[in-house]
Each structure stands twice: as structure tokens, then as C-alpha cells.
Amino acid sequence: MSETTTDGTAPTATHPLVDGEVAPGCKKVDPIVVADGVIRQFGGLTAVDVEHVEIPRGAITALIGPNGAGKTTFFNLLTGFDRPNKGSWSFEGQSLAHVPSHKVARRGMVRTFQLTKSLGRLTVLQNMLLGARDQRGESFFAALVRPLWRAQEQSNTEKADSLLARFKLDTKREDYAASLSGGQRKLLEMARALMSDPTLVMLDEPMAGVNPALTQSLLDHVKGLKDDGMTVLFVEHDMHMVRHISDWVIVMAEGRIVAEGPPETIMQNQAVVDAYLGAHHDTDLGTLTNQQVAQIHEAAEEEVPVGLEASATETTTTDAPAEPGATAHDEEGKR
Amino acid sequence: MDFLTILNNSAAEILSPSTAAFALATIGLNVHFGYSGLLNFGQAAFMAVGAYAFAIFTMQVDPTATLGWPMWLSFVVAVLVAIVAAVAFALVLGIPTLRLRGDYLAIVTIAAAEIIRFTVRTSDYSAVTGGSQGLRGQDYKGDITGLNPLTGTTYGFGPWTGTAYDTWIRILAWTLVVVALILVWLLMRSPWGRVIKGIREDEDAVRSLGKNVYSYKMQALVLGGVLGGLAGIMYVLPRAVQPDNFATAMTFYIWTALLLGGAATVFGPLLGSILFWVLLAFTGGMLSGLQQIGAFGDMSGTQAGQLRFVLVGVALMLLVIFRPQGILGNKKELSFHV
Numbered sequence: 001m002s003e004t005t006t007d008g009t010a011p012t013a014t015h016p017l018v019d020g021e022v023a024p025g026c027k028k029v030d031p032i033v034v035a036d037g038v039i040r041q042f043g044g045l046t047a048v049d050v051e052h053v054e055i056p057r058g059a060i061t062a063l064i065g066p067n068g069a070g071k072t073t074f075f076n077l078l079t080g081f082d083r084p085n086k087g088s089w090s091f092e093g094q095s096l097a098h099v100p101s102h103k104v105a106r107r108g109m110v111r112t113f114q115l116t117k118s119l120g121r122l123t124v125l126q127n128m129l130l131g132a133r134d135q136r137g138e139s140f141f142a143a144l145v146r147p148l149w150r151a152q153e154q155s156n157t158e159k160a161d162s163l164l165a166r167f168k169l170d171t172k173r174e175d176y177a178a179s180l181s182g183g184q185r186k187l188l189e190m191a192r193a194l195m196s197d198p199t200l201v202m203l204d205e206p207m208a209g210v211n212p213a214l215t216q217s218l219l220d221h222v223k224g225l226k227d228d229g230m231t232v233l234f235v236e237h238d239m240h241m242v243r244h245i246s247d248w249v250i251v252m253a254e255g256r257i258v259a260e261g262p263p264e265t266i267m268q269n270q271a272v273v274d275a276y277l278g279a280h281h282d283t284d285l286g287t288l289t290n291q292q293v294a295q296i297h298e299a300a301e302e303e304v305p306v307g308l309e310a311s312a313t314e315t316t317t318t319d320a321p322a323e324p325g326a327t328a329h330d331e332e333g334k335r
Numbered sequence: 336m337d338f339l340t341i342l343n344n345s346a347a348e349i350l351s352p353s354t355a356a357f358a359l360a361t362i363g364l365n366v367h368f369g370y371s372g373l374l375n376f377g378q379a380a381f382m383a384v385g386a387y388a389f390a391i392f393t394m395q396v397d398p399t400a401t402l403g404w405p406m407w408l409s410f411v412v413a414v415l416v417a418i419v420a421a422v423a424f425a426l427v428l429g430i431p432t433l434r435l436r437g438d439y440l441a442i443v444t445i446a447a448a449e450i451i452r453f454t455v456r457t458s459d460y461s462a463v464t465g466g467s468q469g470l471r472g473q474d475y476k477g478d479i480t481g482l483n484p485l486t487g488t489t490y491g492f493g494p495w496t497g498t499a500y501d502t503w504i505r506i507l508a509w510t511l512v513v514v515a516l517i518l519v520w521l522l523m524r525s526p527w528g529r530v531i532k533g534i535r536e537d538e539d540a541v542r543s544l545g546k547n548v549y550s551y552k553m554q555a556l557v558l559g560g561v562l563g564g565l566a567g568i569m570y571v572l573p574r575a576v577q578p579d580n581f582a583t584a585m586t587f588y589i590w591t592a593l594l595l596g597g598a599a600t601v602f603g604p605l606l607g608s609i610l611f612w613v614l615l616a617f618t619g620g621m622l623s624g625l626q627q628i629g630a631f632g633d634m635s636g637t638q639a640g641q642l643r644f645v646l647v648g649v650a651l652m653l654l655v656i657f658r659p660q661g662i663l664g665n666k667k668e669l670s671f672h673v
Binding site for chain 2: 079081100101102103105106110111112113117118119120121122126127129130131135136137138139140142143144146149153189192193195196
């Protein structure tokens with residue numbers, strides 16, 4: 001990232017992950033996911049309208065944006081949990097559009113959820129074992145004959161134990177998942193996703209509801225995924241996390257990709273500032289002359305007794321609801 | 336009031352073939368609700384489908400008489416027909432509903448159960464189904480009676496004495512219960528069972544791990560339904576086929592037995608069924624005895640008989656309040672809100 005220019009908005013900005021110029025929807029050198037023209041509408045609301053986006057391979061990409069930007073919806077579309085009105089996308093060169101969610105997961109694109117979905121009345125170990133792929137014992141008739149799947153179960157258990165140790169959940173091995181704390185469940189969900197040796201891990205708000213003590217270890221675990229050769233895409237609100245661990249940031253607002261760039265510079269991008277704070281948040285209203293200032297002060301002083309009076313009438317009117325204006329006001333209050 | 340007779344009658348329920356049939360249906364419901372989280376409120380319909388398919392095939396096709404098949408083959412084929420019918424019924428219920436939220440299956444099963452019952456009751460089909468009269472036992476018991484290896488007059492001891500035919504059905508029914516218990520135990524300790532239990536907890540999580548949730552739910556629905564269908568056969572072998580035996584009340588007895596014994600345990604359904612029928616026989620005997628000695632004043636015998644269902648309702652309420660996991664259930668599972 002040393003080649004990154006400090007000014008992300010400069011027209012000639014380049015980046016080692018990017019093939020060409022850095023811009024919203026830019027081409028990546030080695031994309032793992034490529035999405036084109038993905039549109040999802042809920043009635044009249046267009047929740048997602050992504051023209052083109054590429055997720056770089058072997059990097060940690062953050063998907064950020066204000067509330068309601070369509071990040072989670074886009075996540076659901078990519079993983080087959082929701083169907084788009086239009087659009088196509090591919091994962092490792094193979095089209096994933098209209099592929100059901102379980103097949104998406106089998107191809108190596110595993111996700112977690114914003115609201116953690118640990119399987120409460122299964123033990124932590126059973127949760128983990130459920131994540132393993134291609135289990136022979138998961139077919140109805142083979143399940144009846146233990147020798148067919150005993151060896152595989154054994155090796156899956158060993159793998160689960162080593163992952164549990166890595167995520168410091170090994171002491172909880174035999175506990176029900178429902179007895180874990182919120183942060184431990186996040187860890188369990190991440191560890192469970194790793195049981196299938198995914199190529200792309202998609203984390204939906206991994207930091208939501210996690211206590212600060214656990215945050216650092218979660219951050220390290222996410223970084224660890226990249227060191228193990230996995231690609232990570234995560235949705236997050238916490239800018240601290242985004243700045244610390246991501247290699248690339250994609251910003252969504254109102255369903256569109258409005259900006260992309262490295263985390264060091266992305267927050268200086270005008271489109272990002274506009275998305276978070278509104279386009280006119282720092283529009284200059286002009287300078288005021290002394291006379292105008294004095295006028296404002298005068299008007300303000302005049303308003304004070306009016307305000308008091310208004311509140312006074314309000315209190316009396318609540319006692320005497322016969323007044324027509326007061327009843328209307330009361331009704332509004334009830335609503 | 337003959338207390339000994341009451342005790343005797345209650346004890347007889349422990350090993351009666353009806354209890355076995357009922358246990359089989361409860362084991363099926365346990366696969367649905369206890370392990371997979373499928374809300375099936377139509378288990379009686381699976382029993383009806385199994386019972387009618389078995390009886391109608393035996394009566395209409397009657398391979399022993401028309402095709403000269405040996406009796407065991409006719410019987411086995413009739414059972415297979417019943418199984419196929421139960422599978423078809425499960426598919427019909429499952430295909431439209433299992434992709435939707437769990438509540439839809441509940442609504443569809445409760446309605447389908449009544450549709451089945453009213454269909455077989457219709458006088459238009461009485462040539463085949465016997466209408467509201469049902470089917471006479473002697474018309475379809477030929478094969479199974481002929482297969483009876485027992486030749487004596489009575490077998491067993493104490494409350495568990497029965498004729499040769501009763502004992503034969505008793506052996507068959509309880510063997511089937513044991514086989515079903517072993518099947519459920521084998522399945523639920525396997526990775527297949529783990530997926531099924533995972534689906535009960537959270538479908539989307541299991542889906543995100545690459546499992547075809549729809550297919551697993553269908554497999555569970557079919558398995559539980561087939562057990563229900565077999566239960567139907569075992570239920571009608573000691574008696575006649577009566578459409579009103581398969582009413583909603585039957586479904587709720589099965590639910591009561593399941594919750595009593597403990598859902599999601601292997602032996603819960605068995606224990607629950609036995610206890611349920613023993614208690615029902617005991618309270619029934621006690622109430623009619625008390626009525627005879629005038630303990631209920633002007634109440635008639637029929638009215639007193641109905642009181643036991645009030646007691647069943649109260650018992651179910653107490654059970655859900657004080658021991659919601661059932662007798663064999665794991666208290667630990669309930670210590671957190673899921």
C-alpha cells in the first residue's frame with residue numbers, strides 16, 4: 001500500500017489492488033466476486049442498485065455506508081438469501097445468480113449473520129461439526145451405518161477442536177451454544193464458518209454487540225483469516241475496525257456504490273462525506289453583518305416571552321380541553 | 336367400586352397394542368416436532384392415511400384371493416402400500432409449505448387432517464371407505480389372522496392376558512415400536528440428526544453452512560409420517576377402521592404424550608404414550624366408580640366419563656408449567672430462552 005497516493009480523490013489515483021484508476025466500480029487486478037447491474041426493489045424502494053463492483057481476492061474488504069444503504073441486502077443477494085429483481089454476479093468466474101443459498105455456501109462463499117445465529121440447543125462442538133462440508137453421514141441411509149462416517153467424523157472433530165482452541169472456545173466445547181455470551185457466539189459463528197474451508201468469508205457486522213475486551217481478539221481473528229489465504233468481505237459500522245484491518249473499502253449509500261478506496265484516504269472522499277453527513281452539511285450561508293446579528297438577537301429576545309406564553313397556554317389547555325386548538329394538539333400528542 | 340379391576344384395566348394399557356400404535360405415532364411426531372421443529376398438527380391424518388390405505392388395498396385388491404399370493408406377501412405389500420400413501424401425503428403437505436415459515440405447516444396439517452377425515456366419511460365413497468361406518472375388521476384381517484403362528488387360546492398373565500390374535504398383534508406392534516426407537520436413535524446420533532436438530536434451532540444458519548434445508552425437512556416429514564402411517568395400521572389391526580378415531584382429538588393425545596414423555600428424547604414418546612393411556616384408563620375407571628357410588632350427585636355416567644378429559648387438560652397445563660421439558664427432557668436445555 002506504499003504506492004497509495006495520499007489524496008484518494010485525485011483523478012490519477014492508483015492502487016496495487018486496482019487495475020487502472022481508483023473509482024467507484026473500478027476493475028480489480030484479481031477479483032473474486034464480480035457483480036453487474038444488481039437491482040433489488042422492495043415495492044417502490046430500490047434497496048440495492050449496484051452497477052458494477054469487484055471484490056479483490058486475498059484481501060480484507062470492508063463494505064460501509066450509513067444505515068439503510070443496502071449493505072446487508074446486497075450481502076443477502078450475493079449469498080442467495082434474497083433474490084434480485086435484476087442482475088448477475090460471479091464468484092471465481094462462475095455465475096452465482098439464482099443459485100440457492102446452500103449451494104453458494106458449498107462453492108466456498110460462507111457468510112455469518114448480523115444477528116448471530118448460533119444453534120442454541122446444540123453444543124459448541126456440534127455447532128462446529130455442522131459446518132464441515134461433504135459429510136457422508138448427512139445422507140439419510142448412510143447415517144444409519146456408523147462405520148461409513150466414523151472416520152470422517154473423527155477428523156472433523158479434530159479440526160473442530162483445533163479451531164475452537166484458536167478461537168479460545170475449547171473450554172466451552174461441551175456447553176450449549178445458548179449459554180455463550182454474545183461475543184463468544186460471534187466467535188463461534190466465525191469458527192463454524194471456517195469448518196468448511198471457505199475461500200471467501202462474508203461477515204455481516206462482526207463487531208455488533210461485542211464488548212470492547214473481545215473486539216481486539218475478533219480483529220486479530222479476522223486478520224488471521226487473510227493470513228490463511230482467505231478473502232474477507234465484511235459489513236461494519238465501526239470505523240476503528242475498518243481502518244485497522246481492511247485493505248480496501250467500498251462505500252454504499254442509497255443502494256449504490258458511491259466510493260471505493262484504501263481505508264487511509266476513503267474518509268476524505270467527498271462522496272463518502274456526503275453520504276454520511278448529507279451533501280449540504282457545510283454549505284456556507286454567507287457572513288453576517290453586525291446589523292444582522294443584532295436583528296437576530298432582538299428577534300430572539302422577543303421570542304422568549306412568546307415561547308413561555310405558548311408553554312403556559314399549553315399547560316392550561318391540557319386542563320381545559322374544550323379549547324379547539326388544544327384538542328387538536330392533544331390528539332397529535334397521543335399519536 | 337372395584338379398585339382392583341380399575342388397577343387391572345390400567346395396567347393392561349401398558350402393553351396393549353393400541354398403546355404400541357400410539358407410541359409409534361408419537362415417535363413419528365417426535366421426529367417432526369422434537370428433532371426437526373416441524374409443527375405437525377395432523378399426525379392423526381397420517382395414521383388415517385396408513386390405516387385406510389392398508390385396509391382398502393387388502394379389501395379391494397385382495398392379492399391372496401385374486402392373485403394367489405402367499406398371505407405374508409399380501410400383508411407386506413399392503414403395508415408397503417400404506418407406507419407409499421403416507422409418503423405421498425407427506426410430500427403433498429411438504430412441497431408447498433416447507434419453503435415457508437414453520438407456522439404454515441401447522442395450518443396446512445391441521446386442515447389436511449380434517450380434509451382426510453371428511454373425505455373418508457363421505458357417503459359417496461362408502462363403497463370403498465365405508466363412509467361414516469368405517470370398515471369392518473374382519474374384511475381386512477384375513478391375512479394377518481392366517482399368518483398367526485400362535486395356536487393356543489390365551490397367552491400372557493395377569494392384566495396382560497389375551498387371545499392368540501391379540502397376542503400376535505401385540506408382538507407385531509411392539510416389535511415395530513422397538514425398531515422405530517432403534518431407527519430414531521441411530522439417526523439422531525448421526526450427522527444427519529445433527530443437521531435436523533440444527534434446522535430446529537435456526538434454518539438460515541444451517542442453510543449458510545451449505546445444507547439443503549428443504550430436503551432435510553422433507554426427509555424428516557416423510558420419516559415421521561411413515562411412522563404415523565404404520566401406527567395407523569397397528570391401531571386398526573385390533574379393531575375396525577373408524578373415521579372418527581382419527582379426529583383432531585387423536586392428534587392432541589399424541590401431542591400430550593410427546594410433551595409428557597419429553598420431546599427430542601428417544602424414549603420420551605414411549606414413556607409418554609404408556610403413561611398417558613394408563614392414566615386415562617385409571618382416571619376413567621376411578622371416575623365411573625365414583626359416579627356409581629354417587630360421589631357426583633346427579634351426574635350421569637357419560638358426563639362423569641368426560642371429566643377425565645378435564646383432568647387430562649389440567650395435567651397438561653401443570654406439565655407445561657412445572658416440567659415443560661417432559662419427564663425425560665433435559666432441564667439444562669430450558670435454562671436459557673431459545
